[in-house]
Amino acid sequence: xxxxxxxxxxxxxxxxxxxxxxxxxxxxxxxxxxxxxxxxxxxxxxxxxxxxxxxxxxxxxxxxxxxxxxxxxxxxxxxxxxxxxxxxxxxxxxxxxxxxxxxxxxxxxxxxxxxxxxxxxxxxxxxxxxxxxxxxxxxxxxxxxxxxxxxxxxxxxxxxxxxxxxxxxxxxxxxxx
Numbered sequence: 001x002x003x004x005x006x007x008x009x010x011x012x013x014x015x016x017x018x019x020x021x022x023x024x025x026x027x028x029x030x031x032x033x034x035x036x037x038x039x040x041x042x043x044x045x046x047x048x049x050x051x052x053x054x055x056x057x058x059x060x061x062x063x064x065x066x067x068x069x070x071x072x073x074x075x076x077x078x079x080x081x082x083x084x085x086x087x088x089x090x091x092x093x094x095x096x097x098x099x100x101x102x103x104x105x106x107x108x109x110x111x112x113x114x115x116x117x118x119x120x121x122x123x124x125x126x127x128x129x130x131x132x133x134x135x136x137x138x139x140x141x142x143x144x145x146x147x148x149x150x151x152x153x154x155x156x157x158x159x160x161x162x163x164x165x166x167x168x169x170x171x172x173x174x175x176x177x
Contacts, residue, residue: 001070003135004062010052010131013081018045020088021097028093033102036162040155041098047151051128051144059135073134080123080130086111087120095120099159101166118159121152 029035056062064070088095090111094102112119128148132141 001066002061002063003059006062006131006135007052007056014048014052017088017097020095024093024096025098025100028096028100028102031102033100036099036101036165037158038098040158043151044097044155047144047148051140051148054140054144055132055135055137058132058137058140062135064134064136070134073130076130077127077134080127083112083123084120087113087123099155099162101162103166106166107163118152118156121156125149125152 025035090113091108094100094105094108107113116122125145125148128145129141132138132144
């Protein structure tokens with residue numbers, strides 16, 4: 001079965017996310033939001049671009065067998081995509097590929113964020129395993145899964161610092177009142 005379509009799907013989803021994120025960014029900044037660590041977005045975008053390119057190169061000619069592994073991977077990937085859309089819906093306008101904090105709003109605890117601090121990142125980590133597994137791109141899976149984990153570890157630390165900055169500012173305002 002040819003999986004050339006998967007690359008079109010990946011690019012379309014990532015482009016959709018960047019467009020939605022841009023709309024949300026403008027709205028968040030209009031509400032007084034502040035962007036933290038803007039270079040972190042560029043590193044993530046570069047990682048995703050290199051991942052898709054490596055996946056395409058290693059899995060060429062993009063034909064895989066119709067077996068249990070293929071069907072299982074496709075089912076898991078469909079579930080992961082639904083989960084990512086749930087994360088986006090749960091955060092609403094606050095969902096973004098950039099780190100933007102609106103003062104006073106604090107951490108969101110809706111949808112999957114009630115149980116997991118960073119569910120979207122967990123889903124992306126799983127995508128970086130199941131996409132290469134589906135495409136039988138084992139080198140891409142090994143290299144980019146590790147690189148993605150390291151990058152997301154740094155990204156989560158930066159997000160936590162931005163949220164802590166907001167919490168500290170709210171505490172200072174509370175003491176001044």
